[in-house]
Amino acid sequence: METLERIIAEHPFFAGLDAQYTNLLVGCASNVRFDAGVYIFKEGQEANEFYLIRHGRVALEIFAPQRKPTIIETLGEGEILGWSWLLPPYQWRFHARAVEQTRAIALDGRCLRTKCEENHDLGYELLKRFAKIIERRLEATRLQLMDVYAAD
Amino acid sequence: MAVAKQQEGVIASNELGTLIAALLRREYEVIGPVVRDGAIVYDSIESTKDLPAGWTDEQEPGRYRLKRREDGALFGYAVGPQSWKKYLHPANIRLWSAERENGTFRILNQEPRPKKRYAFVGVRSCDLAAIGVQDRVLLEDRHQDPIYAGRRDGVFIVAVHCIHSVSTCFCASMGTGPRVRAGYDLALTELLDNGDHRFLVQIGSEAGREVLAELGQREATDEDRQLAQAAVDGAAAAQVRRMDTTNIRELLYSNFEHPRWGNVAERCLACTNCTLVCPTCFCTTVEDTSDLSGDHAERWRRLDSCFTLDFSYIHGGNVRASTKARYRQWMTHKLASWIDQFGSSGCVGCGRCITWCPVGIDITEELEAIRGTVANGNT
Amino acid sequence: MLRIEPRELSNPMAPVPYAVRSVSRETSDTFTLVLQPQNGSLIGSFEPGQFGMLWSFGVGEVPISMSGDTDDASRMVYTVRSVGQASRALVSARSGASVGVRGPFGTSWPVDAARGRDVIIVAGGVGLAPVRPIIYRVLRNRTDYGRLIILYGTRRPQDLLFRKELALWPRQPDTQVLTTVDSGRQGWRGRVGVVTTLFRYAKFRPDRSVAMVCGPEIMMRFAARELEAQGVATSDIYLSMERNMKCAVGFCGHCQWGPHFICKDGPVFPYDRIRPLLERHEL
Numbered sequence: 001m002e003t004l005e006r007i008i009a010e011h012p013f014f015a016g017l018d019a020q021y022t023n024l025l026v027g028c029a030s031n032v033r034f035d036a037g038v039y040i041f042k043e044g045q046e047a048n049e050f051y052l053i054r055h056g057r058v059a060l061e062i063f064a065p066q067r068k069p070t071i072i073e074t075l076g077e078g079e080i081l082g083w084s085w086l087l088p089p090y091q092w093r094f095h096a097r098a099v100e101q102t103r104a105i106a107l108d109g110r111c112l113r114t115k116c117e118e119n120h121d122l123g124y125e126l127l128k129r130f131a132k133i134i135e136r137r138l139e140a141t142r143l144q145l146m147d148v149y150a151a152d
Numbered sequence: 153m154a155v156a157k158q159q160e161g162v163i164a165s166n167e168l169g170t171l172i173a174a175l176l177r178r179e180y181e182v183i184g185p186v187v188r189d190g191a192i193v194y195d196s197i198e199s200t201k202d203l204p205a206g207w208t209d210e211q212e213p214g215r216y217r218l219k220r221r222e223d224g225a226l227f228g229y230a231v232g233p234q235s236w237k238k239y240l241h242p243a244n245i246r247l248w249s250a251e252r253e254n255g256t257f258r259i260l261n262q263e264p265r266p267k268k269r270y271a272f273v274g275v276r277s278c279d280l281a282a283i284g285v286q287d288r289v290l291l292e293d294r295h296q297d298p299i300y301a302g303r304r305d306g307v308f309i310v311a312v313h314c315i316h317s318v319s320t321c322f323c324a325s326m327g328t329g330p331r332v333r334a335g336y337d338l339a340l341t342e343l344l345d346n347g348d349h350r351f352l353v354q355i356g357s358e359a360g361r362e363v364l365a366e367l368g369q370r371e372a373t374d375e376d377r378q379l380a381q382a383a384v385d386g387a388a389a390a391q392v393r394r395m396d397t398t399n400i401r402e403l404l405y406s407n408f409e410h411p412r413w414g415n416v417a418e419r420c421l422a423c424t425n426c427t428l429v430c431p432t433c434f435c436t437t438v439e440d441t442s443d444l445s446g447d448h449a450e451r452w453r454r455l456d457s458c459f460t461l462d463f464s465y466i467h468g469g470n471v472r473a474s475t476k477a478r479y480r481q482w483m484t485h486k487l488a489s490w491i492d493q494f495g496s497s498g499c500v501g502c503g504r505c506i507t508w509c510p511v512g513i514d515i516t517e518e519l520e521a522i523r524g525t526v527a528n529g530n531t
Numbered sequence: 532m533l534r535i536e537p538r539e540l541s542n543p544m545a546p547v548p549y550a551v552r553s554v555s556r557e558t559s560d561t562f563t564l565v566l567q568p569q570n571g572s573l574i575g576s577f578e579p580g581q582f583g584m585l586w587s588f589g590v591g592e593v594p595i596s597m598s599g600d601t602d603d604a605s606r607m608v609y610t611v612r613s614v615g616q617a618s619r620a621l622v623s624a625r626s627g628a629s630v631g632v633r634g635p636f637g638t639s640w641p642v643d644a645a646r647g648r649d650v651i652i653v654a655g656g657v658g659l660a661p662v663r664p665i666i667y668r669v670l671r672n673r674t675d676y677g678r679l680i681i682l683y684g685t686r687r688p689q690d691l692l693f694r695k696e697l698a699l700w701p702r703q704p705d706t707q708v709l710t711t712v713d714s715g716r717q718g719w720r721g722r723v724g725v726v727t728t729l730f731r732y733a734k735f736r737p738d739r740s741v742a743m744v745c746g747p748e749i750m751m752r753f754a755a756r757e758l759e760a761q762g763v764a765t766s767d768i769y770l771s772m773e774r775n776m777k778c779a780v781g782f783c784g785h786c787q788w789g790p791h792f793i794c795k796d797g798p799v800f801p802y803d804r805i806r807p808l809l810e811r812h813e814l
Contacts, residue, residue, distance in 0.1 A: 059715075059723065071715040071723040076732070099720050143725040144713045148747035149656035149686040150468075247544050250588070256548045256569050256629040257588055287533070294795050295780040296538040305535040337532050359532045408811055435784030438544075438777045442589025449589035451544065456783070463785060466775050467614045477813035485787065492790035 004029050007105060011052060013080055013129055021122050024115060028108040034098035040081070041092045048090070048110040050082035056102025061095040072144070073137070074099065083130050085109030158355065161369040162376050165226065165342075165349040169200040171310070172273065174366045180271035180308055183239060185232070190218055192232035194239070197273065204229065211318035211503065213512030223344045227274055230318040231502055235279055235431030239270055240303050241286060244454045247299075247438070252447045265302035273310040275336065277329030278321075278502035280311055282431030284335060288494045289434055299453075308359060311336035315344075315383040317390045320503030322516055325394035328500045330387040338364060341380035352380045393506075395516045396523065397487070397497065403523060404488040408480070412521045417476035419511050424457035426505035426513075427482065432498050433457070458482050483515060543780045546586045546631025547572050549607065551624045557610065557692050561657055562622040563598065566607045566630060574632055577601045578639035579664035580771060580799045584779050585609060586631030587624070591617030594636075594776045596661035596798075602668065607632070610660035610692065636779045638799045640769060642668050645741035649677040651733065651763070653754045655684050655726055655746025659692045661771055662745045670703055677740075679706040680733045684726030684750070686713050707734060726750060727757045737762030743799075745771040752809050755802050765803035772797050772805070789814055 005026045008014055014022060032051070034040055040051070040058060051058075058081055060073045072094070075081050081104070084092050090109075116123035163171075175182050176198065184197040187204045197203065208221040209229040221228050248262045275283075283304075290300040314321075314330035323329030332339045337360030341352040352372055355361045427433040437456035442449045456463060459478050464471040472478045490498030499515070506514045549566040556562050564585075577583070582596040593615075599608025613619045624630060642665050650669055652662050669676050681700060685691050691710060701708040709729040711722040722729070726746075742758045744751045751770045758768050774793045777783040786793040789808045791800070808814055 057720075057722070059719075061717065069717045071717065071719055074711075074715075074721075074723040076722070078731070140725045140728055143727070143749070143753060146749055147686065147713070148749050149690065149713070248542065252588065252629075255627060256550070257631070258548075259542075259545045262542050262545060290782065291535060293781055295543050295782070296535075297782055298537070298539070298542055301535045301537060304533060306532060308532060335533075357532050408814075434782070436778070437783060437785070438592070440586070440589060440591045446589060453544075456785070458784065464775055466773060471774065472813050474813060481787075481814075489787070489790040493792070 004031065004105060007054070008052070011078075013052070013133075017125055021125060024122070025107060025112075028111045029105050030108075032104050032106045034102045034104070036098055036100045036102075038098050040096040040098060040102075042095050043092055045092050046090055047082065047084035047092045048108070049106050050080060050085050050109055051104040051106050053077055053079050053081055054103045054105060056104075057099040058102055059097050059099050061097060063095070069095075073141075080130075080133055082109075083134060085113065086127070086130055158361070160355065160372040160377075161353045161364055161367075162372050163351050163353055163367050163369045165351060166200065167367050167369070168203075168226065168351065170367050171338075171363065172197065172199055174363050175271040175273075175308060178271075178308075178363075179268055181266070181268040182271045182273060183236075184273035185227075185229075187218065191216060192218065192229055193234045194232075194236070200226065203227075203274075208316060209318060211320045211507040213320065213506050213514050214509055215512075216507050224349065225315075225342055225344055227312045227314075227340075227342050228316050228344075230314065230316060230321055231276055231279060231504060233429050233504065233508055235429070235502075235504070236272055236275065236283055237286065237431055237434075239272075240283070240307075241290070241300055241434060241455075242303075244452065245299060247451045247453050249448065249450045251449075257449075263299055263302075265305075269306040269308070270303065271308035271310070275309050275311045275332075276314055276502075277311070277332040278323045278326075278500040279431055280309065280332055280335050281323075281326075281328035281500040282502070283309075285432045285494070285496065285498060285500065286434060288496070289432075293494075308363075309336045309338075309356075311339040311356075313339060313341045313380070313384045314387045315342055317387045318503065318507075319392050320506040320514075321391050321501065322393040322395050322503055323501035324388045324391045326397070326497065326499060326501030330391075331384050336360070341383060343376065343379050343383065345379060350376075352376050393503065393514070393516045395499070395501065395519060400497075400519070401488045401491050404484045407522050410522050412518065413476050413480045415521070416479050416513060416518055417474065419513055420475050420479050421511060422459045422461075422475045422478060423510060424459045425508045425510065427457035427459060428455070429504040429508045430486075431502060431504070432486075432500065435463075458485070483518060486515075487519065543633070544778065546584070546592075546633050547574050548629045549632045551626055551628045551630055552606065553626055554622060554624060558690050560614070561610060561612045561692065563608060563610045564621065564624070564630070565599070566609070566632065567605065569629060573604075575635055576604055577607070577635040577664075579642050579668060580640035580661060581635040581637050582661075582779075582798065583607070583609070583632050583634030583636065584776075585611070585621055586633070587617055587620035588629065588631070590620040592631070592633075593617045593621065594779060594794075596771070597635075598660035598663050600667045600671075601664045602671065610657065610663075612657045633779065636794055638795075638797055640665050640743050640771075640799055641741060645669075646672075646675045647677065647739075649680065649735040649740040651680045651682070651735050651740050651742040651758070653682045653726060653742060653744045653746070653751075653758070655750040655754075656686065656690065657692065658746030658750075658771070659683055662743055663693065663696075665743060666700065670700070670706075673704060677705070678735055679703070680735050681706075681708045682726055682729040682733060682754075683709070684711045684713070684729070684746075688712050688715055688719050688721065709733060725753070727753050730757050730761060740767060742768045743771075744768065748772070748809070755806075755809075759802075765806060766801055768802035769799055770802055770805065771799050 290297040336356040598610035
């Protein structure tokens with residue numbers, strides 16, 4: 001059975017991170033599991049953690065009045081869920097629901113936030129990596145916005 | 153030892169009437185230049201009386217005027233708004249009709265060939281080059297256009313070397329004139345020699361030789377040839393516009409974003425005149441129709457223009473929505489893409505697009521502007 | 532004087548009647564037509580990627596790619612999205628009615644050249660239809676090819692085409708099918724996100740792959756970039772382009788895209804040849 005340490009050290013998202021920071025992250029990490037249908041977090045709640053999905057599928061949802069809830073994105077194995085913990089106001093923007101049974105590593109965002117303020121090098125390393133994710137999600141979202149399959 | 157066959161002759165100007173009669177006798181539909189509504193256009197002719205004797209023209213960007221000339225020349229003008237595509241690539245023609253029967257349908261009477269073959273009298277070098285360009289597009293590519301083939305087959309061409317250029321001509325710089333090179337049955341140079349009005353005739357084919365043999369003629373002398381040479385050289389020298397086609401393909405392909413396109417778009421009305429008068433523009437569209445009973449359908453083809461908004465329509469919108477994109481498409485296609493598609497320029501330097509543009513856009517000037525040799529700004 | 536030898540036996544602009552065997556609905560606006568020769572008259576066989584001009588009597592013609600098994604000469608299958616007058620008339624045809632067909636036209640997918648390699652198919656929306664003949668041919672000759680990867684995205688779950696086959700294909704050896712939608716309702720348990728997000732799950736070997744991409748132009752542009760970023764050579768990526776078409780035989784001029792006539796130089800193009808054109812707005 002793989003240890004948290006090995007998983008985090010070997011995950012592409014954390015590649016190139018200094019060993020002391022990896023240890024730090026391990027210190028903030030724990031295994032979690034969500035049954036199908038369970039809400040991992042909800043819009044408006046305080047964002048204090050992020051997740052490294054190891055198995056399963058998570059749907060990001062938006063609710064609007066008069067409209068049925070819409071899934072705007074799904075994330076699967078190996079993907080990072082949640083960046084709202086990193087920047088104020090530290091609030092989730094969407095609902096996240098496990099579509100099927102999902103196992104993940106949860107990282108304590110609140111603890112990491114404090115450590116990033118103390119150690120800007122760590123902060124920069126994490127910010128670089130999250131910026132990359134946000135960039136890719138933005139590009140994909142813009143494509144979704146274009147509604148390319150519409151007839152007109 | 154084979155005797156060299158006769159290649160030239162000289163005929164008196166009124167023998168042109170005998171030439172037309174000889175063609176009519178051979179059951180050709182003879183087409184030539186006539187004056188109508190203040191312009192020289194093409195129509196059926198029966199004798200030299202139908203030709204624009206003693207007429208000449210002045211052409212500028214956006215301007216065309218006929219004027220009288222004193223010497224009674226029969227071909228003393230440049231080209232008018234029409235070209236031979238009026239006959240070879242008709243503007244509106246039915247492709248076929250169909251009838252419903254027994255739960256299926258049957259295609260009937262696909263457009264037949266015209267009953268008579270054409271004889272074109274007075275084909276200028278630019279237009280002869282244009283016919284060659286359209287031959288390449290409509291006969292020699294993946295498919296053969298049966299309508300063009302049916303009309304083009306066996307056309308008798310009496311070409312005329314130009315002795316008069318207008319300011320919009322630039323065939324000399326395009327290498328397409330004013331001297332006719334090949335592709336004719338007979339080629340004429342009109343000699344207006346102090347009242348001894350005659351034509352130097354060159355033979356271009358056996359069919360031409362046969363027809364010339366029926367005309368009263370004499371041998372050509374060196375003097376005839378020198379006069380002819382000087383007249384045509386004079387027309388070439390008189391041309392004030394030129395197009396520099398050096399690296400034109402690369403030039404236009406790499407200047408897709410040149411500010412000049414925006415500049416010309418401010419002037420262009422997208423009126424499609426240029427594509428109508430251009431002798432090489434070939435784009436068409438197809439229209440399907442049906443009658444009220446729904447049992448009879450027809451498919452028609454008509455000339456179209458890349459300047460129309462919906463020329464490039466696909467579901468969702470028009471690809472070339474702006475006038476800028478459409479002007480750029482037309483000019484780039486004509487001068488550059490054509491080379492990739494068909495092995496030569498699509499432009500023959502006839503200058504019609506300059507004369508007949510209502511705002512006087514000059515394709516030679518636009519090209520120079522993109523080359524950067526013209527101060528970027530207004531005309 | 533030019534004398535011309537007539538080259539063609541038949542008029543390339545005259546359609547041949549085919550009988551509608553069936554019209555089945557795939558989604559709210561997309562239907563599949565199965566046609567059979569009528570009166571024994573046949574047009575040439577199609578290769579995957581080629582298209583026909585389908586004519587509804589007296590209404591109009593539309594270019595439609597073959598979407599069935601191109602190796603089956605007894606029928607022709609076309610999947611049509613009803614977006615205008617002519618396509619609407621086609622999908623409303625009754626069984627037994629006559630539809631005019633001209634073709635085959637255009638360049639085809641390099642299916643045979645892909646033998647021995649991994650085949651990556653990236654499709655969007657109704658774009659799954661023109662690539663389905665590739666899938667049929669690969670599956671019919673399974674051992675001649677490496678891995679088969681199908682990446683497919685549409686707008687919503689109800690817009691997915693060929694759902695039964697999408698479920699069956701992954702059961703074939705070495706075959707991976709990944710689907711996604713741009714947005715989904717709460718009950719949807721599949722993926723949500725643009726089709727490029729599927730690449731991280733696709734198991735192919737970039738140095739021995741051939742990719743064939745079909746869908747809206749923007750989608751193809753992003754998919755091709757992603758394929759290139761993953762290590763597939765630009766000469767091994769193929770796109771199926773689309774423009775206004777009236778004649779399909781290179782005469783009407785409408786389908787021109789830069790120097791290319793989509794009807795005869797395309798619709799299938801290798802990405803390395805067209806990449807600069809894709810970036811040009813209003814070309």
